[in-house]
Amino acid sequence: EARRTVDDAMLEELEELLITADMGVETATRVTANIGDALHGRRLTTREIKEALAREVGRIMEPVARPLPIYPKKPQVVLVVGVNGSGKTTTIGKLASQFKAAGKQVVVAAGDTFRAAAVEQLQVWGERAGVPVLTAPEGSDPASLAFDAMTRAEEIGADLLLIDTAGRLQNRQDLMEELAKIVRVIRKKDPSAPHNTLLVLDATTGQNAVMQVDIFRKIADVSGLVMTKLDGTARGGVLVALADKFGLPIHAIGLGEQIDDLAPFDPQEFARALCGLEELK
């Protein structure tokens, strides 16, 4: 393979590669500048340069790659939040199945009491995962459901309670207040809960993900991220900007619509896919 001198034109191409992966201009410029400082004037193949870029991205992502922490708390309450259609309900189905396979007793609560057939959707996932789904009628208060679900999970002696919530855009104050209330009510029952608040991000989302994390974090104390739909051509580069800005752990990625399509977040693999070196599996 032909070698090229790492010069400004080359660096601009690299920057554009990162931008097309949704890294955002600011972060892409910074990451490229780091590479430029290290490699300027050297003669490298395209592959070698991409490898170097992937190492740099991997270095940034390494500290945020952490699995969902498990606490000695019964039930450990996991609240799942995010904008509409990002993949919350599906991710809960996948998580329930994984934790069950790991020997945990899991209960799921259908906290989306708003969207048509949201409860039915989660019930199907509950059946698939083999875990009970606690529900309330459509239109009822999601905070009360969460409270009741905690009581029930305690009675059953469940290890984990996963609570689904309705999709909401972070600029909708009324809906964000509803979410804040869910958290408040959960804390009434157990001041240490929710033990994890997962924000589910859609990989096809562009720079708005930054606002999503910023606001959901303020309202609901997000403790970690899951990114879905990385099985498409979107490369989720905004995660790099997010790692930089917020440093929140990334627990898992969604790679499809089936129950097993949830993988741990692997920073090196992610970085290589982002730089066009390999596909995510």
Next chain:
Amino acid sequence: MFENLSERLSGVFDRLTKQGALSEADVESALREVRTALLEADVSLPVVREFVKAVSKKATGQAVTKSITPGQQVVKIVHDELIAMLAGDTDPGVLKIDSPPAPILMVGLQGSGKTTTTAKLARRLKDREGKRVLLASLDTNRPAAMEQLAILGTQIGVDTLPIVKGEDPIAIAKRAKTQASLGGYDVYILDTAGRLHIDAELIAQAAAVRDVVSPRETLLVVDGLTGQDAVNVATEFDAKIGVTGVVLTRMDGDGRGGAALSMRAITGKPIRFIGLGEKTDALEVFDANRIAGRILGM
């Protein structure tokens, strides 16, 4: 969180006070800011490149008007060009749903808002144009997708094709077509399962559905918060299924909505509607002016 274009350009032009024509160097640094602003608004890079080229042609050598600053002048050129590109050269007219029963096919990625938009569109056609509408869910994939559409149909008082468990999407499409003719419906809308543009099998299935019903409109439903992937989605759906129009959802969010420009530029098809909420009345006709301002953060 992101600076808008006027703010960016005011920096570039601060030192340029004397009047005259915009020099090439002025234009070049201004275009750099335009590029960044559009990328931060999530316009896809290839579309940004084309756009910047078009603006460059218009801006170079243009006399600086006395009444406005060079920065304002560039913003105006960019704004006008954005509106022109978003609106397209020809008026797309109304949806082609004469000759009953007119099929409309809804396609798009997972979770983009197809089912919700199907209901919104049905409600609009019923309430504003007095159309008799039949809805059918071809989504045999997502749990409770058919129930979701059935519930929405009941909420808006629009019929949905009875659910027959185990039927495949092609068979459902055929049944919808027959039912729409026999039942004297004006329009029937086919909601489909979300699919990735690179999922060859599911894309072929959507194309097969298309061949069964010959839709009058095939609407690509796209999340308005989409980033750089818009270019791939637009290219593939249009090439493999053939879209006649676009609907952008979640425009009630605080995203800049650059996907609108990507979609329009790549498919060349009109953006018909924007979704502005989860309720079935939250659908509006696309307005190039408003979206242009939003992309520029103005």
